[in-house]
Amino acid sequence: MKTLLLIEDEESLRASLKKMLTFEDYNVIVAEDGPSGVAHARQHLPDLILCDIMLPGLDGFGVAEALHGDPITATIPLIFLTAKAEKEAIQRGMELGVSAYVTKPFTLNEILDVINAHLP
Template sequence: MTKILVIEDQEDIRSIIKEILTAENFLVMDAENGQAGIKFLQTEIPDLIICDIAMPKVSGYEVVTWARENPTTEAIPFIFLTAKGSQNDIRQAIELGADDYLIKPFTRADLLGAIKARLEKEEIINRQTQKKLKKLDNELYSLMSDDLINPLNYIMSISKKLIDDYELMEREEILTKIKEIYNFSEKIHNKTSH
């Protein structure tokens, strides 16, 4: 279930948002101001944050700045929901790291549309990241395989020769082959232990 943190100092607006989101099967947590929102983010990690700007104690600008400076919260989609609608307000919010900006009064459709857009974008980013990680994992496996398989094949061929021909081999030749096995084994060990 998608967890959404609503940070809003006006209780009536916070209740309306909670009601709308709960009806859409979101798990909703709320904080009555920016300070409480930051405290919440120190223990819980939501999937999305909806935050007012003008609040007592800690403003929404301070919340988004704090969230973007912390590794555990820096990528959480962040939507401002505020009465501050000037171009400067919007620009400042985006520059601080907000992903979207809704101006009060808002409609249910506006709110849900913004949330849906942010969550879909997050899903696309996650899919792309997983593809990149899988590609890197495959490349690493391929490199490791080449580095390990070739020496192992050589060790196996030397061992096979020792098994098949040990009665015909001179003692010095046997010792040389055993040293080769040891050296290749050591190379494999060094590559895999770092």
């Protein structure tokens, strides 16, 4: 079973995504802010990380910098879930090694397609 780390501060979205992805046979670990997301990534070494950009404590860009700067977590695919679809945000994420962007709102099929395309 593949393990996913979901870093999302919006409680209702975090809970519904965890439920849907668990139903799809993923082991889902959740974090509600950037610092705990980085800590969970280092502790659990998930197969893939789904991360919001707008997070308390440390935004998604900071999470990407921390994880891609650490040899232990550098190769874990990181997918941004975001309402920020501006060209500058996408460019910055790509420079930080983000694997893909999924723009909110999204469907379950959209998120599953992106996850399956980027799982090792």
